[in-house]
Amino acid sequence: MCEIRETKEGIILNVRVIPRSSKSGLAGFHGNALKIKITSPPVEGKANEECIRFFADLFDIPIRNIAITGGATSRNKRISITGIKKSTAESIISKL
Secondary structure, eight states, X not given: OOOEEEOSSEEEEEEEEEOSOSSOEEEEEETTEEEEEOSSOSSTTHHHHXXXXXXHHXXXXXXXXXXXXXXXXXXXXXXXXXXXXXXXXXXXXXXO
């Protein structure tokens, strides 16, 4: 399972991004990180944008509530999501 840290505003997730995949979706776990596949290439921030859209759709929250707070140029990212509780995120991830 991935490590989800709860903050006053929401949660922080460790994410491993696999760009240029045939389709976007959850792909399991990579150590303590949630592994996701996205179709965008890691060029000009397109992969980061799709990563943010992916989590907005997954948790059904606005894009403005999601930020990449670490690893913007790496496959390993730290994602900050406001407006969601740790228990809610764990429940949604475990269903997938």
